[in-house]
Amino acid sequence: MTSTSNAQHHSSSPAAAGTDICIVGNGAVGKTAALGLAQAGFKVTLLAPPARPGSADEASWDVRVYALNHTAHRLLSSVRVWEAMDAARIAPVDNMTVHGDGAADRAGAGFLSFDSYAARTNALAWIVEDRNLDNALNAALRFAPNVRVVQGRASALSASLDAATLTLESGESISAPLVVGADGGQSWVRGQCDIGLDYRAYGQKAIVTNFSCEKPHLGVAYQWFSPTEGVIALLPLPGERVSLVWSAPQALAEQLLRLPLSELAARLAQWAGPVLGALAPLQPEVAKAFPLQLIKPHAMIAQRVALIGDAAHVVHPMAGHGMNLGFGDVAALIDTLVNREAQYDCGDSRVLRRYARARKEEVLLMQLATDGLNRIFSTEAEPLRLVRNIGMNLVDRLPVLKRRLIAHALGK
Numbered sequence: 001m002t003s004t005s006n007a008q009h010h011s012s013s014p015a016a017a018g019t020d021i022c023i024v025g026n027g028a029v030g031k032t033a034a035l036g037l038a039q040a041g042f043k044v045t046l047l048a049p050p051a052r053p054g055s056a057d058e059a060s061w062d063v064r065v066y067a068l069n070h071t072a073h074r075l076l077s078s079v080r081v082w083e084a085m086d087a088a089r090i091a092p093v094d095n096m097t098v099h100g101d102g103a104a105d106r107a108g109a110g111f112l113s114f115d116s117y118a119a120r121t122n123a124l125a126w127i128v129e130d131r132n133l134d135n136a137l138n139a140a141l142r143f144a145p146n147v148r149v150v151q152g153r154a155s156a157l158s159a160s161l162d163a164a165t166l167t168l169e170s171g172e173s174i175s176a177p178l179v180v181g182a183d184g185g186q187s188w189v190r191g192q193c194d195i196g197l198d199y200r201a202y203g204q205k206a207i208v209t210n211f212s213c214e215k216p217h218l219g220v221a222y223q224w225f226s227p228t229e230g231v232i233a234l235l236p237l238p239g240e241r242v243s244l245v246w247s248a249p250q251a252l253a254e255q256l257l258r259l260p261l262s263e264l265a266a267r268l269a270q271w272a273g274p275v276l277g278a279l280a281p282l283q284p285e286v287a288k289a290f291p292l293q294l295i296k297p298h299a300m301i302a303q304r305v306a307l308i309g310d311a312a313h314v315v316h317p318m319a320g321h322g323m324n325l326g327f328g329d330v331a332a333l334i335d336t337l338v339n340r341e342a343q344y345d346c347g348d349s350r351v352l353r354r355y356a357r358a359r360k361e362e363v364l365l366m367q368l369a370t371d372g373l374n375r376i377f378s379t380e381a382e383p384l385r386l387v388r389n390i391g392m393n394l395v396d397r398l399p400v401l402k403r404r405l406i407a408h409a410l411g412k
Contacts (some may be wrong), residue, residue: 011152018388019045022166024154024189026051028066028130029309029326030182031137035079036334038146040194041199042346045147045174046141046317062129063208063288065243067093067221069125072327076133084136085128091236092123094219099271116145125221127235127243157192161409164304164347178347179305180333182326185295187311190328193302200290204230205253206317209287211265214277216240228252232271241282244268247292247317261285292316296367300356304347306333313363316370325366332358 021037023030026048028267034046068076076082080170098392126194156167157179164179180338181189190197217236224232237243248256256264261281269281295314300307309326337346344351 019043019148019174021045021180022047022176022177023180023182024166024185025180025182025307025309027182027184028133028137028323029330030180031134031141032079032081032219032327033180033182033308033330033333034147035081035144036075036330037337038144039079040334040338042146042337044147045176046147047154047168047174048149048151049153050151058131060284061089061210061237061241061282062131063097063210063242063243063286064130065208065235065237065245065308066128066130066133066323067125067321068128068327069321069324070121071331072324073126075327075331079308081133081136081140084139085132089129089132089238091127091238092219093125093127093236095125096124096221096223099222099224103358127221127237157189159305162345176347177304177345178352179309179338181305181311182309183311185293185310185314186374187307189305190297190307190311192398193305195302196298197235198294198296198298198320200246200294202294202316203250204247204292205257206248206292207248207253207256207287207289208244209261209264209285210237210241210243210282211261211268212280212282213240213242213272213279214330215244215275217276220275222272222275229264232268234268234272234276237395242272243277245317248282253289257287257289258395261287281342292369300329300359300363301349301352303349306352306355308333312359313367314364321366321370325363328362329359 020042022045022223023034023037024047026046028275030048034044038044058304073082094280095113095115101111107219136147141149148170152170152172154166155169158167163175163177165173165175166179167173179189181187181193183189207412211234217240219236221236222234226232229252230246233245233247234242237247246253246256256267259267260337265279265281272279293314294316295310297312298311308329310322312326312329315325317323333355334349336358337359340346340351340354
């Protein structure tokens with residue numbers, strides 16, 4: 001990012017005059033940040049790319065879902081978005097079972113389970129469709145005081161001692177004491193700041209789609225690890241429906257994507273059959289795939305810039321915590337800005353360093369955990385297979401350790 005002494009003299013977009021914070025990005029994390037920061041008293045501009053016309057059937061089940069934890073629940077409730085979602089389309093996760101090395105009945109297979117009763121909580125997580133969350137966020141933004149949404153794309157970002165300035169493709173500009181990059185794993189904002197990163201492609205794709213199930217899922221989220229097939233997760237949806245997230249090796253993923261969904265359902269029978277019975281594709285039959293990667297930026301902040309969500313970290317989805325990490329960023333950023341000393345503005349480097357320190361431990365732990373688990377379960381070496389399965393079974397028998405793992409995963 002270039003530093004320029006006259007950045008504050010750029011003409012400001014009328015739609016963004018008097019902005020304290022400009023957020024770049026149109027995803028759930030950016031929109032939630034806009035609502036939360038506005039609620040805290042900041043004047044916020046949300047810079048979002050022009051909206052694409054929606055063609056989705058609102059009655060259908062979105063294949064993109066999130067397993068939101070208690071951190072996400074608290075944050076979305078505080079900005080009055082949780083209650084605005086369609087509750088009939090949200091499924092609580094009451095129990096989670098994790099199987100090592102494929103089928104549950106395989107000799108020596110590892111097993112680990114968590115349940116909400118033992119965790120003394122009403123739910124381990126909630127499965128929420130992307131569309132349900134996005135609709136509620138958009139409705140809240142339409143009526144939010146202190147939030148202005150500007151449709152457009154930025155072409156340049158510069159910073160001075162007292163402001164950051166975004167120049168838009170239209171020629172207009174937005175100046176604010178703080179710019180927040182919430183623009184995803186391929187973050188443009190991060191790129192403008194010359195923040196280095198460590199990157200590794202996992203050679204896997206996450207295949208997502210939805211099925212009906214013959215037997216009731218009883219609020220259980222199932223996950224199976226296989227060194228050859230990847231990580232197969234079936235998450236509960238309302239009614240007798242489940243959402244598939246299959247993190248498969250690249251070659252296998254390409255094969256699976258070519259299958260009719262009825263054949264994909266049959267392929268899942270070796271894992272799902274004993275607990276869920278036969279699976280059948282939900283109509284309309286849709287499957288999507290997302291490449292999996294690890295992105296570890298070397299910093300979450302730059303001069304007058306803070307990164308949140310996937311712009312700040314991208315992890316393997318096996319634990320379902322990518323979105324929760326992003327909501328944790330939002331909560332920490334709001335808390336840091338609200339509690340800063342009066343003599344510092346919201347983009348002051350001392351304030352932003354506090355935000356980065358507040359997030360460092362949790363982000364690092366999640367990066368290490370998801371990357372480490374992926375490495376451990378991707379090998380077929382027999383000694384390691386025995387160790388990982390024994391380890392899972394041991395953890396399952398240690399209530400104190402299980403409670404600590406659950407508390408961390410819940411965001412409590």
